[in-house]
Amino acid sequence: MATNTGQMGYLPRGGAIFCTIPDILYLPELVCGGLVLSLVASTYLFPHNPQAYVISVTIFCFIMTFLWLLIFACGSHNNRSSWASADVAYHAFAALLYLSASVLLASTTLGLEIILGKADLYYKLDVAAVVFSFFTTLLYVVHTVFSAIRWKSF
Template sequence: MAPAATSGGSSLPSGLAVFTTFPDLLFIPEFDAAYHCTAALFYLSASVLEALATIQMHDGFTYKQYHENISAVVFSYVATLLYVVHAVYSLIRWKSS
């Protein structure tokens, strides 16, 4: 088994070698690419539902509430985009290890 990567190394440790150095220990959650893909899917579905609710706003809502919903939709899509990017990089990292 190869030793854990040093600070200048280009290879990532695998298996129990992850536990040999502190910085490598912090990357353990990154190995779970399925979690990131599932979370991105949930964020996307919540964003779509929020956009649908905003489009269907009718009487009883003020102009301010409508604009608050629009900003919530925009930020939910930004969060979804960031989660998708993180999921892609997690998949790339998982595939390369």
């Protein structure tokens, strides 16, 4: 029986990952995560600690999402339900990490508005990074929900 999240009890492999609802989100997650990384890295890193945390989260999630995409694309998961539960767990963890990084980035950006002013380029780059960071968080949350629906069908 086919659903909007792919076939019930089935984890896609190969090119099929670009045709199912949760797995089609890998590419937007990678693109938006890369944008967040490049925007934060191109700004003035002040204060250092929250910005370093944001960069660490984006690098970790970018690398892990890419590896997760490769695992599914190569078919290394052998269609086991443990992979479906690991998919839900990873995307929930990534969503939580991105949410914490987004909140820290937003609070840092509000502090930069006071120091630099709204017309400064670094402030504008940080605002763009905040927007993409929250959008990436939303992508990971949606991926988690649809992966959980697929996991329940196993």
